[in-house]
Amino acid sequence: MNDTQKLLESRPSSVAILFQERVAATPDRTAFRFPAAAAGGGEEWLELTWGQAAQRVFRIAAGLIDLGVQPEERVAVASATRVEWILADLGLLCAGAANTTVYPTTNVEETAYILADSGSRVLIAEDGVQLAKVRERRAELPELRHVVVIAAEDATAAEGDPEDFVLSLAQLEERGAAYLEKNPEAVTERIASLRPGQLATLIYTSGTTGRPKGVRLAHDSWSYMGLAIRSIDLLEPEDVEYLWLPLAHVFGKVLVAGHITVGHVMAVDGRVDKIVENLPTIRPTKMCGVPRIYEKVYNGVANKARAAGGAKYRIFQWAAEVAREYAKAGQANYVKTGNRTVPLGLGLKHAVADKLVYVKLRAAFGGRMKGCVSGSAALSPEIGYFFAGAGIPVLEGYGLTETSAASFVNRHESYRTGMVGKPVPGCEVRIAEDGEILLRGPGVMQGYHNLPEQTAEVLESDGWFHTGDIGELSADGYLRITDRKKDLIKTSGGKYIAPSEVEGRFKAICPYVGSIVVIGANRNFCTALISLDEPALLGWGAEQEGLAGKDYSELLAAAETQAMLAAYVKQLNEGLQRWQTVKQFRILPRDLDIEHGELTPSLKLKRPVVERQFKALIDEMYEGSVAK
Incomplete structure (x- = not known):
């Protein structure tokens, strides 16, 4: 049996089991860092160990059970990325429920549609803004029984609210703690009863036209993704990962699965306007993002150099070209020989450029960044080569909501700019006659919720999923995305x-x-x-x-x-x-x-x-x- 077969056959039925295993293995290690209001004003970064996180997760799970949530019933989460989002998600999974993800920016009409189409029984809302969306459309949501508000000050019942319709997350955890005193095995029994193929997540794709479609992903899709990420050494236990991506998106969700299996530290703060400010504080070793972020960083550095004056801007332009040339030469040599050596003259120019420019860029990232991952859309190769040459390689990856996000990803030792790497273990790929990429594997969705005809359009009976993307495979298995088929x-x-x-x-x-x-x-x-x-x-x-x-x-x-x-x-x-x-x-x-x-x-x-x-x-x- 090869390593891929072992991974596929040994994966547990749910990421909830992987979470239990992680807590048992490293209960006292830091799991999360997150910002909170400081007593004297301002902010401070707090920590949760895996053991402390488990205590809160189990209380949330027990609280949901006490509210009557049954296995596979939907519990929606409408919140920006914050540590409570992750704790709530793990709590509902441990209760056997399925998460319906809702972007906090989603308007009232579409929020109501997602909650109604998914049949969500409970909504975990970030604040009064999200609560108000539900109150405005209560008549359209007869199945919604409770709203749990993360911001305790916003968890106020309004006139006409039924009893227990609104409660705070703290109150839910209190209920869960009381429930566990009487039923200490309730959550572990729910976890043990989880089965492969049981619905874990409904992620509604925003799409470009029409109503969003609910993508059905199973519990063992997430446990598979977590183990697949660990198997390719993308992350290490000593890493500090900065998570700011929206957790309502599959990219953010898969990072949590990887975090649980690897056991590193994750710093969580979804405020995009705080990224630059947070980097020197967090000092991450790994970070994932979308191309637009790397484009903005690059343009910001270029414009700062231009503002500093003619000589400094010319130095930056020269250094940027050296970075690209250095990265291209190193990658080309790696393909041929397995090492990234470059010609002596280029290496000397790169050393000078490093002292003048690249070291400052790395300092702006916190000084410890080993590499970033880019996904969700195509990254400009020229921007990718720049970061690679400057010592912050951006590893491109590829996947869709319908494939649990991480289908392809570059590895640290063998990354190639302009390509999205090789498939993760267990993911099969083939290119159709018209160039469309087809994928098959444990990460592929069960289908679109309540949409059998649209499911049949993209998912074949033997498991092959039509991605709608055009691409080509190199002789040694690297995938290049050419474009969206419809674009x-x-x-x-x-x-x-x-x-x-x-x-x-x-x-x-x-x-x-x-x-x-x-x-x-x-x-x-x-x-x-x-x-x-x-x-x-x-x-x-x-x-x-x-x-x-x-x-x-x-x-x-x-x-x-x-x-x-x-x-x-x-x-x-x-x-x-x-x-x-x-x-x-x-x-x-x-x-x-x-x-x-x-x-x-x-x-x-x-x-x-x-x-x-x-x-x-x-x-x-x-x-x-x-x-x-």
Whole structure:
């Protein structure tokens, strides 16, 4: 029996069992670090050991049992990423329930739809804002019996609330503690009764059109993912991992499964605006993120260097190119020889650049970062090479909500920028005739909740899942994602274009870009909608003669801004095939965001929404042109 067979056959029925095993193995080791209000004002970082976490998890589980929650009944969680989210999730899993994840940014209508479609009996809400969404649509949620509010000060019953409809998380834990005094084996018995294939999670994909679909993931899908992550040594027991990703997204969820199996420290704080501030405090060794974050970090560093003056900016530009050259040479040599040696001259240049630039970048990450993981969307290779050459390799991975997130990932010793690595143990892959990636394995979903026809469209009877992504496998098993199957652009001249490739190239050369959307389907040339990052643009404007003091909207309208972007588009086009080149562009009046529906909560682009929102600008670019 090989290692993969052992992993598949020995995996427990649930991640709850892995949690029990982790607590038994290292009860006194730190499991979580998290921010909390300090007594004298401000914040402090507190810790929970695995044993202390287990005590709270078991009390939450027992509290839910006391509320009448039965196995496989849904308990929803609507909260930003915080340690209580993880404790609540583990608690409901240990009670045998299934988690319905809800982004805290989800509007009232869609929140009500998710809770109703899932049949959720209990909602664990972060605060009064999430509670209010439920109260507004109570008539549509007859199955919802209780709301547990994490923020105790917001857990106030309103007139008309039935008894015990609203309680705080602290009150739930108190109920659980009392229940365990009378029924000390209640939670362990629930865990022991969990079976493979039992529903553990309903994650509603935001999608680009229509209602979200509930992806059904089983308990043993998560235990499989946890063991698969541990088997590839992506994380080590001595690591400190910084978790800020939304836990309502499958990417965040799978990181928790890996955390439980490896047993390292996880620092949890979902406030994205605190990332830069938190890094020197947490001093993480590992961090996962989405490409947009790495793009913003890169652009921030580039703009800071530009603001420091001509000489320092030239040094940064030189160092950035050295980093890319160094990373490319090292990776190419590793493929040939198994080591990352580079030519002597390049190594000497890299040593100088390290002292001048890279050491400062690593210090901004806390000084201990061994590497990051990027997923959820494509990372620009040029940005990936920069970080790799600067000593912070960004390991690209690939997976979907429907495959429990981590299907492919680069390994530390053999990563390749621009590829998403090899499959994790137990994941099978094949490429269909049209280039679509098909996956099969224990991480693949059971189907879409209450949607058998849509399930049949993507999931074959023998377990193969159609990802909707286009890709290619190298001879030694590395996967490269080309594009989303439905996002490929076919021009009126019959040429296929992968817009994400063009967009990624532009993000690597223009430090002021917020988002870029390439347009061209059924058109005779490509165009682009470009938004600009407000802090970066204001910094640029302050340096330009005649623009200093102008606000964001004034800078967007300035002829100088148009000329600056035109120069970057020209640079982009020089590296593209003729049919890929961007002939015209328009500057958007604001950056794309979640609030306007143009980005998913995991920061993926919703192309159809963008094209609808800015149809007038697109039509303007194609006025008088021939469309198919």
